Amino acid sequence: xxxxxxxxxxxxxxxxxxxxxxxxxxxxxxLSTGFLINELLARLARNAFFVLALILPIMAGMGxxxxxxxxxxxxxxxxxxxxxxxxxxxxxxxxAIFISVPISVLLGYFGGVVLNRAKGREMITSMILGLFIxxxxxxxxxxxxxxxxxxxxxxxxxxxxYGVRSTLVLPMAGAIDNLWKIRIIAFDRFVTIPISTFLVIxxxxxxxxxxxxxKFGQNIRAVGQDMEISEMAGIDVNKNRISAIIISTxxxxxxxxxxxxxxxxxxxxxGADQAALxxxxxxxxxxxxxxxxxxxxxxxxxxxxxxxxxxxxDAGTKITGQAMIGEYLRMFICYGIISITLVIHSWKRQKxxxxxxxxxRMKAE
Numbered sequence: 491x492x493x494x495x496x497x498x499x500x501x502x503x504x505x506x507x508x509x510x511x512x513x514x515x516x517x518x519x520x521l522s523t524g525f526l527i528n529e530l531l532a533r534l535a536r537n538a539f540f541v542l543a544l545i546l547p548i549m550a551g552m553g554x555x556x557x558x559x560x561x562x563x564x565x566x567x568x569x570x571x572x573x574x575x576x577x578x579x580x581x582x583x584x585x586a587i588f589i590s591v592p593i594s595v596l597l598g599y600f601g602g603v604v605l606n607r608a609k610g611r612e613m614i615t616s617m618i619l620g621l622f623i624x625x626x627x628x629x630x631x632x633x634x635x636x637x638x639x640x641x642x643x644x645x646x647x648x649x650x651x652y653g654v655r656s657t658l659v660l661p662m663a664g665a666i667d668n669l670w671k672i673r674i675i676a677f678d679r680f681v682t683i684p685i686s687t688f689l690v691i692x693x694x695x696x697x698x699x700x701x702x703x704x705k706f707g708q709n710i711r712a713v714g715q716d717m718e719i720s721e722m723a724g725i726d727v728n729k730n731r732i733s734a735i736i737i738s739t740x741x742x743x744x745x746x747x748x749x750x751x752x753x754x755x756x757x758x759x760x761g762a763d764q765a766a767l768x769x770x771x772x773x774x775x776x777x778x779x780x781x782x783x784x785x786x787x788x789x790x791x792x793x794x795x796x797x798x799x800x801x802x803x804d805a806g807t808k809i810t811g812q813a814m815i816g817e818y819l820r821m822f823i824c825y826g827i828i829s830i831t832l833v834i835h836s837w838k839r840q841k842x843x844x845x846x847x848x849x850x851r852m853k854a855e
Contacts, residue, residue, distance in 0.1 A: 504830075505777045505794060512798045519804035524679025526800060533796040534789075535667065535687040536752040540745030541769045541788045542694050543738050544778075547612075549702070550734035551714030553780040554770045557601045557616035557735070561742030562762035563627045564594035569747065569756055570631065573658055574643045580669070582662030583751060590743050597623060598739030602732030609717070613780065620766065628759055656758050663754035666690060690748065694741070695785050710734050714781075742766075771795055798823065 516526070540558075547555035568590030572582045601619055608615040635641050636652025646654055669686035701707045712720045713730045721727050746765065750756055773783055775798075776791020802823055806816030 502777055504775060505790060508775050508794050508798055512794065512801060515798070515801040515805035518808055519801040520808060521801060521804055522677065522679065524677035524681065526797070527676050528679065528681045529800055530793060530797060531681065531683055532752070533800075534792055535684045535691070536749050537769070537772065537796065538691045538789060538792045539694055539748045540742060540765060541772045541792050542691070542698065542785065543741035543745050544769055544773050545698060545783050545785070545788060546701075546710070546734045546738045546741075548778065548780065548783040549707075549714050550710045550731055551717070551781065552605060552616075552731060552734065553613040554766075554773075555616050555735065555738050556613060556766045556770065557605075557620045557623075558738060558742035558766040558769065559620040559762045560597040560601060560623045561594045561739040562746040562765045563623065564590040564597060564739075565743045565746035565750070566590075566756060566758065566761060567593060567627070567630070568743075569660065569662075569750060570635070570646065570654055570658065570758070573661060573756075574641050574646045576643065576661070578661040579665045580662070582660075583665045583747060586662075586747055587744065590747070591740055594739045594743035595736055598736035599732060601739060602735035605735060606728045606731055617766075624763065627762075631758060654758050658756040658758060660750060660754055660756055662751055665751050666748060667752055684752075687748065687752065698785055706730075706733070768795070 540562075543558060543561070544555060547553070565586065568586035568588070569582075571589050572586040575585070577585045601616065604619055605612045605615055631654040633652060635654050636647055641647045641652075641654065646658060648655055667684035667687050670689075671682055671684045671686065673680050673682050675681070702711065709720070709725050710730050710733070712723065712725060713727050717727050720730075742765075746762065749765075750761070772791040772795040773788050774791065775795045776787035776789070778784070778787035778791065799820060802820040803816040806819035808816075810816065
């Protein structure tokens with residue numbers, strides 16, 4: 491029993507650590523409870539879908555898929571064309587999905603093939619791969635759009651006659667959120683809950699649970715546990731790994747559309763750069779590791795990460811008296827989360843092995 495408690499505490503160490511930091515920083519920040527609830531609900535609706543897209547590659551034993559930004563860039567290409575054609579509301583969202591999903595499938599396939607050639611080094615490879623595709627993405631929007639592919643909307647086109655503007659206002663802003671939302675009073679403040687967006691997230695959660703139970707999902711889990719044994723059992727390891735990356739990239743594409751329609755604006759060239767990094771930080775804060783992740787890890791991690799992200803800036807400003815230092819503190823913590831969590835994960839794996847060895851010796855005695 492003591493070993494089980496120790497394993498639970500070690501697995502929950504990261505969420506407990508960041509919950510403690512957030513609870514200490516919250517009263518220092520001076521932010522009201524109603525404001526925090528409203529902002530947390532908005533950020534959870536905005537980011538949870540994207541974070542959930544990380545689960546499948548982890549299940550396949552490929553670690554954190556930093557190449558998810560390829561899906562995010564595909565989504566932004568679809569939105570750029572939807573804006574150019576002056577599509578609004580749900581119609582604009584559907585047009586963006588129709589354009590971006592095939593692109594994300596191709597990018598996911600390319601990413602899966604590359605990662606199969608870098609077994610054991612998937613995370614760093616996916617990060618570099620994302621940077622490589624980002625260069626092609628920027629070349630496409632800066633020069634090809636307008637010169638080769640016709641862009642006529644002056645709200646999209648740069649004044650020089652080709653290239654896409656760096657910031658675009660989305661005419662389909664809030665299209666999903668506004669389908670069904672309610673307002674309630676919490677701590678003397680109106681709180682908006684986008685029910686329709688949370689239903690979309692719930693559908694992805696149900697899909698993830700269902701997918702794990704399918705034969706395809708079981709094969710991917712087997713590959714993640716041991717590739718050699720999976721090959722001996724007749725499972726096509728490379729094919730399953732590619733499929734996991736394709737699905738993850740498509741989900742990241744859809745998640746970026748959900749994110750941007752909630753945000754209302756599109757940062758054309760830098761909007762996808764930090765998406766995978768923040769998603770990775772969120773799921774790791776929720777207690778996931780590079781080898782094991784769940785829906786609960788994703789949801790709790792998103793809430794904890796953004797709670798800390800909300801309160802740290804104001805807490806740092808109150809402590810130091812300078813807003814810039816508060817912002818630096820927030821970014822420092824954000825980038826430090828992944829490093830700290832990976833170190834703790836490595837330590838936890840060693841502790842788990844020690845506990846298992848002790849348990850085996852006790853049984854032998």
